[in-house]
Amino acid sequence: MRVMDESDTPSPICLLTDFGIADNYVGVMKGVIQSIAPGAPMIDLTHDIAPQNVSEGRFLLEKSISYFPPKTVFLCVVDPGVGTDRRGLAISGSEKFFVGPDNGLFSDRFRKSDAVVLQNPDYRLPSLSNTFHGRDLFAPTAAHLSRGLPISNLGPSCSDPIILESSVPMKNETGWIAQVQYTDHFGNLVTSFSIEEFLPQLRSGEFRVETEGGVHWPFVTTYGEVPPSERCSVFGGFASLELSLNLGNAAVETSLKTGDPVYLRKC
Amino acid sequence: MRVMDESDTPSPICLLTDFGIADNYVGVMKGVIQSIAPGAPMIDLTHDIAPQNVSEGRFLLEKSISYFPPKTVFLCVVDPGVGTDRRGLAISGSEKFFVGPDNGLFSDRFRKSDAVVLQNPDYRLPSLSNTFHGRDLFAPTAAHLSRGLPISNLGPSCSDPIILESSVPMKNETGWIAQVQYTDHFGNLVTSFSIEEFLPQLRSGEFRVETEGGVHWPFVTTYGEVPPSERCSVFGGFASLELSLNLGNAAVETSLKTGDPVYLRKC
């Protein structure tokens, strides 16, 4: 078993939590990481997941992974079950690592991956609190992985991780129905119509994008194709169709929000 | 007098301020640090201390120190007296360093520590503004300490630092009274009942946790022992008793806030 040389640089650790940044929670996790893996680059993906919203955490994690270098450790803590008997997991797959609670956050990570249950007491803080496993269990685990610890050292293989269902567009008699999956800082409403599957239908001009009440969101290639404040729909940075107002905030200026239906309807 | 070799890596600098992150204040402090100590790891503890709230800064600092590696420099700027004749301090103790204004932020740091007044003009920016010593004085000082400068180079010993009183639980005829010391991002109300002193009383079942009006907060080991949205009290990540709603926000859903009384009462 090979453990990283002391001279190697630890690999990057990417943090995703629902902790916000007003408290010292994220800071102390980083202190723990630097105590174990000095010099490990630490990157904040976000700490503004809505409290305990596992599916939002899963969504932003999945949309981010491919942009990080190999060996990156994703340290993800959205953990409504902290202190109960929910398990902690480490996962290795696609040349990256994932650490966090077993609650569905990693639902899309298990194909062709190895997962273990975090049971080895050597890789956590000496005392485990009942409310903050991010600091006591998950941060130390991520730091050890960043230094090259083989995942199998952390505990036994996990054969039955929790996997939540995906929200996928459904076909109906006039086209497809999907949902708003995420609302971003600019008020863009990100749907589950992926560019891979739905670019042809929208490019063809045979379908139009609508929300409840037949409200039309003209499909464009770039925001600037419609006047300021006008509705449009565009394949955005998440590689999914987004509903937007050019230079405006669609979430604030319409009543739409995450979970609302979005339609592709035959013209 | 030994100054760090150029080849040594600077030690981590941990930042705690009330600057928020919307302005460029934290960013320019980091630019100053990197100009003096290139490659120094910089960790944000928090920048959301309530403006000029020294006691909140002191609380979060104290609850964080032990999680950081030896030689960490804590750069703390909550500074209502900036520009007046309040002194700047550097403190060395418990293998760590502390830099900031002399206003009580470091009240718990002076036992068995060395403190000096920042008077040596060699370790600040050439021009000292009257409103932003975080950038002009404290960041350069922290960067030089991170590179190994002996604290005694910074100025004369300080024998009379400002020390604020601590908020400790008081005994009364029915038990103890303490206060909410801090309210976190999840709405947990952190009291000054420490786990070291009060775990036995609460475990024994002889005392119950109450707030004004006899409202009962059942003592549990983990949030999940009560149903969603129900009140509980638990020793949390701050190693103090916290009042919480399981999966809810106690601060928002009750009228309780920092400073309010909390009681341990004989059952």
Added chain:
Amino acid sequence: MRVMDESDTPSPICLLTDFGIADNYVGVMKGVIQSIAPGAPMIDLTHDIAPQNVSEGRFLLEKSISYFPPKTVFLCVVDPGVGTDRRGLAISGSEKFFVGPDNGLFSDRFRKSDAVVLQNPDYRLPSLSNTFHGRDLFAPTAAHLSRGLPISNLGPSCSDPIILESSVPMKNETGWIAQVQYTDHFGNLVTSFSIEEFLPQLRSGEFRVETEGGVHWPFVTTYGEVPPSERCSVFGGFASLELSLNLGNAAVETSLKTGDPVYLRKC
């Protein structure tokens, strides 16, 4: 043409955007940077520029540059025209680098600087989205500059960058009129009266600082010269005159905001 050695440490990258930090946008930009320039120090200047507010971004950038070390790459993305034919730029000047959209963000950067248009497809992600050039174009460019890539490799010289007008104080019969240029986290109202040009007039006592309705803001050297909650004006950390309430929030407690007029009037 010399490209940086693999063994050299990449130079720091300083990020300024209007992306906020709730989404994964800043995080994925950093993932892209670390994939190209592993170990590059990354410093957040701010991500809270008001959405699409180019002049606010320009203001905070200009007030920050001098505090960063030579070779720092400023990665600035406030980009209302993303996806249209607005150009991307890289600029080299004052021993620093600047990368972002050609929309006026860099208006003050072009004297004695070299600017190029980002046209070389070798230095961007393989697929360029229409909504997120921060990730696909500007972050990779900044990472390559951080590793020492000569700016001329990125594309042809730019001779006609967009330059926006500056807001400068204007003389009138009773003195000068300027504007509030920026409002900070503490509610300080930063004007365009610079310390270089206006310190003598204010020190002389011949002029007083007023806002609409003849409201007087006594000129002081430090906040503490007026009682708590009282109005004052002071040359602050931006090296410009600021209107403040000592230990209070001037923006919240008056009706003043960015863009409002401020007067120096003969006493």
